[in-house]
Structure formats: structure tokens, C-alpha cells
Amino acid sequence: MWSDVRRALYPGRFQPIHWGHVSVIRWALQQVDELIIAVGTAQESHTVVNPFTSGERVVMIKEALKEAGLELSRTYVIPVPDILMNSVWPYYVQMYVPKFQYGVARNPLVLRLFKDAGIKTLVPPPYDRMKYSSTRIRKLILAGSNEWRDLVPKSVASFIDEVGGAERLREIIGVD
Amino acid sequence: MWSDVRRALYPGRFQPIHWGHVSVIRWALQQVDELIIAVGTAQESHTVVNPFTSGERVVMIKEALKEAGLELSRTYVIPVPDILMNSVWPYYVQMYVPKFQYGVARNPLVLRLFKDAGIKTLVPPPYDRMKYSSTRIRKLILAGSNEWRDLVPKSVASFIDEVGGAERLREIIGVD
């Protein structure tokens, strides 16, 4: 039966997706049958912390999964706009996605919210967050460095180039 | 290049998806490389006109596509909450989904909004709307008839049974 499938939710903003995220997704797909990747703050784009639209993030995630040789058919990639009521969030996100039994997170608050909502938690092994960090990637792009290209899948770097990501970031922080 | 892919948007509420919708999706996949199925009014569920959550609708759509032998890998299924500003809607939906060049619709207002937004339109051949209609299906379910089962893919009927769809519909219209 459909509801017998073991399914987990992995929430994030993915601005942009990097190899650290991909390692979590790979790990999660080993724990459960299907993984839902919830693309948070879906309503925001063209800001310093959320430069890409959720549509662009969906594309980058799918490209990254393909490049990493992960099974797209076992994943759902679903944009979820903010609700700004933390205690309600786990129930709100349930509305937007297929039924799931597990939450994937390392952030203590997200783990707490999952637990309070009766959702079992799956804590992935850590990755090097000093190196793999979307914030750092955005700063490197802005700085005109090419160092960020190693932190994300090639297809993601290409996509960022194709949509003029570096120029967009500079425009966002630009002054008149 | 990623942006060279010919992509179309097919918006609907899919409460629930039926063979009429599937025929439109099959037709659209013959016109373009990839199809985005936008699941509208994503924020609403457990009402007479929107009994199913957008998460449930995503599942039913994916199951229907599989059953119909359509290529899941060429589709995106993305929930989009309402914005309630019709003239802004085509731009708003662009934020949630991958870049697309075509809009799939027969509804005159949706076609107008697509055109005003500079989006080319693809008008699918009509299907028998007297027979294949989500409104009619919800009424048949409520009436306790089994006639609706022929109007939707088998997997969709199973899913509706599994989540207790008939009972939910009766509860929604139920009085104290």
C-alpha cells in the first residue's frame, strides 16, 4: 500500500544546493524508500540570502541529483513558502508534500519541531560546514572567485552561469 | 543549454486528477520537451471544492502519470498556493517553477493571462467535460456511487480509498 512506503522529509533553502546537501540526500536515500526535498522560503528571490527563485532551485536540485547518480524517481522536490509560525511549520509542510514518517535534519530547532510533531528524526552524518555552505558560496561568487565551483555539482555551476547568477548577486547588493 | 529546453506549464487544481487531465498531459508531452504541472490552490484542503491537500494531489498525479505510461522524468509536479491577484498570477507562478515558454489551457481567462504575460499558449483538444470533471467525481463519491472509479486511473481510485476520501468528503459537508 502507498502509505507503507518509508518516506522522509529533508527541508532546506538550497541557495544554492552544494555537495554537502547532496551527501545528505545520498545518505537519506539509503535510510528510506523515498525522500521529499522541501525547498523552503519558496516565495523569496532576488535577495542577498535568497538570490534564486524556488523554480530555479528545483531545477538545480534535480540537476545535482542526476549528476550525482541518485534516483530521481525516489525523490520529490517541492517548494514550500514560509509560514512564519515555527510551532505550526511541521504540520503546514505536511499539507504541501506526500505523507512522510521521518524528518532529516541536524539543526536542533528543526529536530525539536519534528519531535514535538511526533515525526521520527534521521540525523545525517556531518559534512564540512566550514567548506560547504551556501552562504560561503554566495560570498565567493560575489567576490569574483572561482573557488565556489568546486563546492557544487558542475551542472549547478553551469545553471548559475546560465541565469547570470554572479551578475544577479552583484545587482542585489548594488547601490545606486 | 538548459534554457533551450521547450517547456510548458499546465495549471489546475486536480481535485482529483482524472482521465481528462491525463489526456491533456499526454498531448502536452507531445508538444514540448518538458511539462510543469502546477497544482493550484495548494494551501487549501478539507473543503468541498478542495478536499485533498496539495501533497496528496502531487502523489495522485505522479501515480496517474506512471499508470498512463507517461515519462515522469519529463515532468515537474509543483504545488502553487493562491495569490488572489489574477493579473499577477502568471508572473507569480514563474517564481515557483522552472522557466517555461508555453502555457497549456482552454479556459479563456487563463489564456488571456498567459497572452498578456507574453507566454505562448498551447490549447489542447477538448475532452468530454460532462463526463470527466473533478466536480462531478466529488459528487459521485459523495453520493456513494462507484461510477467515479472509471473516470480516474486505478491508482488514483486506490489512493482515494486509502486516505478515506469518501469519508472525508462526507465529513466536510456533514452537519453537527
Add this chain to the structure above:
Amino acid sequence: MWSDVRRALYPGRFQPIHWGHVSVIRWALQQVDELIIAVGTAQESHTVVNPFTSGERVVMIKEALKEAGLELSRTYVIPVPDILMNSVWPYYVQMYVPKFQYGVARNPLVLRLFKDAGIKTLVPPPYDRMKYSSTRIRKLILAGSNEWRDLVPKSVASFIDEVGGAERLREIIGVD
């Protein structure tokens, strides 16, 4: 310990509170230690179905409880604005009110939402809904009849007179 207190939630719009509501509250206070009365659609007033502000409804409820000889100290009366996402509502209301274990309702959908949220339900005995109905009371007030005065506590009738309830209702439906 505070969390050992047995507490129930009774949601309604109370436009206005009548003897039927009071009988439910009396019954509920016999089942649990404390009762939370959630005044729904708190953000709306001066409309046909919601003529009174939530502040006015809080007052009428408190006056009704006092007149009925019920223990105010065992109740919480809390306005809750709409969220318009039915499946999320039980969790959303939990944010606004003290922790509770039971939901008081007869409406099938509300019972379903409580159950799906893991909240035990308490179904009060029915009262004569043909007679005791806020909709009917508003119609009687509008019709200039005095019949509604027997359907609500005296203090509630006085309050409605004091705020000019009949005039307000006529103004709401009034045409230019």
C-alpha cells in the same frame, strides 16, 4: 504539575453565544478540569455572519458563563483568527491556547481534524439546533422580533442592546 490538568478545547464563532452553547460548556466542565473556549474567525466583524468583534464575543461569553453560574476560573476565553488551512488548524490553534488533550465538537469535519491531530474528542449531547442557532438569532434580531431574547442569557441580550446590535445588523445588510 500544570500539564496534568485535564483540559479541553471548544471552538466556535459565538455570533452570539446562546443557551445551546452554554449547555455544551456546562457539560464539558463536567468532563475536564479546565475548558478553553476558542472564539474563531476573530479577525472579522460587522459582516452578516460575523456581526460582533471578537472582543465583544469574549465579553458576551464571560457574561453568559457568570449568569449560568459556571466557574469562570476554570475557563479560558481566547480569540483565534482564521488560518484558512483546515488541515493545519488544530496545530495553529494550539499555538494560541494552553495545552489541551481533548476537543469538544459535534461537527464531523472538526472531529476529523481533531482525530487526525491526535486529539481525543468529547462529543457533547445534542441540543435543539432548530431552536438554538446563532444564524436564527441574527435573523430574528433583524426581523425586529423579540423571540431571540429567550435563546440567549439575559446578560447577552442586554449587551447586544447596549452595543446597538439590532441597528448594527440592519446597517450591515442595509443598501444605500
Add this chain to the structure above:
Amino acid sequence: MWSDVRRALYPGRFQPIHWGHVSVIRWALQQVDELIIAVGTAQESHTVVNPFTSGERVVMIKEALKEAGLELSRTYVIPVPDILMNSVWPYYVQMYVPKFQYGVARNPLVLRLFKDAGIKTLVPPPYDRMKYSSTRIRKLILAGSNEWRDLVPKSVASFIDEVGGAERLREIIGVD
């Protein structure tokens, strides 16, 4: 001093403005120094009851005032989105517009809200509402009749033609 100017607020949806509205504006400009025309439900367009955007309505109002020989320099035409909290509305609208001392209305609820907010009311003489009614005008346009052209200023009729108003109305009510 600026705050000594006698100013009134005239709220409406103006879908579209007709000679009845113009007669109220003419009358109001005889009572006060300046008139603020608040274009309500500014966030809605392309619906049966609100076919025109607030931007289009601003234009039609200005054109109508010019055609009627009224002093544009004594008016403000300001779109105001809905707040959906009737009792708060008079204060909310004050935020969007210059300070005013008078409210222009015949609708009993609007008059009540103005009075409760301490705003003096100016009740314009009635016009023939059976004849001059935006609802009626929209129906006549839809019916393909030309009778509506006499009910609005010529410049308004031209504008409606120019933006394809009749076609838009048909599309809005159109079925697939």
C-alpha cells in the same frame, strides 16, 4: 495651514466609474476643499465583480473628472487594497490617504464605520441606482448591448474599448 483644508473621503470600487459616481464627486467638491477618491479592493482584477485593475480605475476616474469639468487639482485618487476587517477599515484607509475630516457615503454600514471612527459624514443626494450601477454596466457590456455607453463618461467608454473590456469580461466568465 495644510491641516486646515477641509477634506473628505469618498470610497468605492468604481468598476467602472459612471455618471452616478461623478454626480457624487461634483456634489462633494461643493462641500469641501479637497476630495480623496479611494479606489477600494485595489488588489483585485480580472474577476466578475472587479474586472479592471486599480491602475485602470485610477485612469478612468481621472478621465471622467476631466470630462465632467471637475478640478483634478482638488482631488486625490488613491488605490486602497482590502483589509477584510470592517471595524479597522476607517483607520487603515487613513494610513493610505491625506488627513480628512469627512466621509462621503450613503451605505449604512460605511456611515456607521465612519461615525464609530469619529469621522463626520456627508450624505450625497441619491441618484437613480436602478439606472446607474456598475453591476448593471458590467452586465450590459457582457450582453453585448451598447446601452451602458450612456451611463459612463465618453472617455470612460473609450478607455474600456481601448483595453478590450468587453472581451475581458467575456473571458472572465468564459468556460473551457
Add this chain to the structure above:
Amino acid sequence: MWSDVRRALYPGRFQPIHWGHVSVIRWALQQVDELIIAVGTAQESHTVVNPFTSGERVVMIKEALKEAGLELSRTYVIPVPDILMNSVWPYYVQMYVPKFQYGVARNPLVLRLFKDAGIKTLVPPPYDRMKYSSTRIRKLILAGSNEWRDLVPKSVASFIDEVGGAERLREIIGVD
């Protein structure tokens, strides 16, 4: 008559309530017949500045009042979600609470908004804000100090312990 009762509004966020707040409430209950305690930013919880839900805050306030020997029957404790329109706020809050004639505040902006809305102001005597401050209490809890326990009623400290307040605060600021 009900409207003859002298009633005041005391707004705050109460994250959590401390002896400073209690002293204001005691003082206010000496000035008026009834006091409405408006629990602001009611929609937010599980954040650094708003760790507790409004439901939890309602409970802590009631417990504090009981412990301080104040008359619960002369108070209303009512959660009010943010509106984010400062000039509209005094009118918006009036919708959620019983009619009041006085506003209790020391904050200059709140006093200004009350005055602009024609609400008389009651300015309570100052308390030691260096010592009694919700911000300071949250910091002390986070620092693992017990010093905060003297700043709040015993029942409030017990409640915070019971809901795991210290752990929640650590989780909120926690990093992955």
C-alpha cells in the same frame, strides 16, 4: 451598564512575564475596574525573541497573577497577533478585546499611538529595567545561570522548567 466599567489595556509580549510586569498590573488594577492584558506578537514562537507560544504566555500570566494575589476576575488575558501597521494597531487591538478607555504604557511610541487614537494613557511608575527585563531573563536562562528565577514568580519558573524552556532556548540558537 457594562460600558460604564473603567477598563484599561496593557500590551506587551511577556516573553516571559516577570515581577516588573506584575508590578505594572498591580498598579493598573488600582487605577481601573478591569485590566486587559494583550499578549502581543501572538503568532510567533520558538524564536530567540519570542520563545514561548501565546498559549504558554497566557498560562504564565494567569499563574503569575494568582501567585501575586491579584484578582483574575478583574482581568482579561488575550493574545493578539501582529498587524505590522503601527498607526492602525490601536484600532486593530480594539477588535480583539473588550471596550477600554485607557492605555497602560511607558514606551513613547505606544503612548503616541494611544493618544492619536483618542485613548487616555496611564503611565505606570518605573521599575528597575536593568534588572527586570525579559531579554535579560532569556539570556540568563541561555547562560545556564539560575539568577533569572528571582526575577519571575515561582509559578512562572516552574512552568518554564515544565515546558523545557532552557532546552528550547538552546535549541533555537543552536547550530547544526
Add this chain to the structure above:
Amino acid sequence: MWSDVRRALYPGRFQPIHWGHVSVIRWALQQVDELIIAVGTAQESHTVVNPFTSGERVVMIKEALKEAGLELSRTYVIPVPDILMNSVWPYYVQMYVPKFQYGVARNPLVLRLFKDAGIKTLVPPPYDRMKYSSTRIRKLILAGSNEWRDLVPKSVASFIDEVGGAERLREIIGVD
């Protein structure tokens, strides 16, 4: 025809309008037939960055234009509340204002959003932003300096005095 008029949009918050803004408006009126001045963040007032209501800003802009000898009849001054979705903003603002073909801006992000929306851009010559800056003006007012009076039209300074702008700013940043 009405749609042949060359029209531009100049967005800003105008907190308050200063001679730098006026120089842009003068320049823009030399480029196009009509100029729409969109008063952004219209829903906010009484905050440090947005002390004035949009209604007050509309008045200051009109007074400034009159004082500068600019043709009011060629301008529209229209408040637009925030939408908080940057990529959607250009389409959203189109709903509130008359049809326009040009966007007036120097800010790189605003120029980008205009371009992405197919709106031609008009980049005004720079003015001395170290000197003419609303942020600086608010700081000077707060500091009790009179230096700001030279940076705004006389009528704007008078208006700010008349509404007690300096006192308001002090109250906004005031502590209890």
C-alpha cells in the same frame, strides 16, 4: 489614444521626499509625457525607516512638485504596499498604476527587475547622495539639527513640522 501616452514609473519610499528626488522627477518629466510616482512600502509608518504614512508621503510629494513648479497634471502619485516577492514586484505594481513603458531607477536590482519584466529603463543623472538622502534627513531631524531643512522643499519642511515629525521620530526610537 490613451495608450499612446509615453509614461514612466518612478518607485521610491520618499521618507521624506528631498531635492534629489525632485531633480529626478524634473528630469523624468522631460523624458516622458506622464510620470507615475509609486510610493513604496505604503503599508508601513511610525518606524525608524518609515516614519510617515503613505498618505502623508503623498501630500509631501504633491507639495514638493507644486513648489518646484512641476506640472502636477502630468503626474500620478500612488501608494503601493509591499509584496515581498522581488521577481513579482514589477508586475504587481503594474496592477496599481496606469500602464507605463519606462522604469526610472539607478538601483541595479530595480533596473534588473524592470529589464526582466520587459520594461525599458530610464537612468536619471546622479545627484549628491551623500548630501541628499532620506536616511540622513531622518538622522538630522532626530539630532535636533536644522540642517535637513535645506535638503527638502520648504513646503515639505513645513508639513513635517505641522505633523510633529521630529517628535514622532524621537518617540519611535524612544525607550520606556
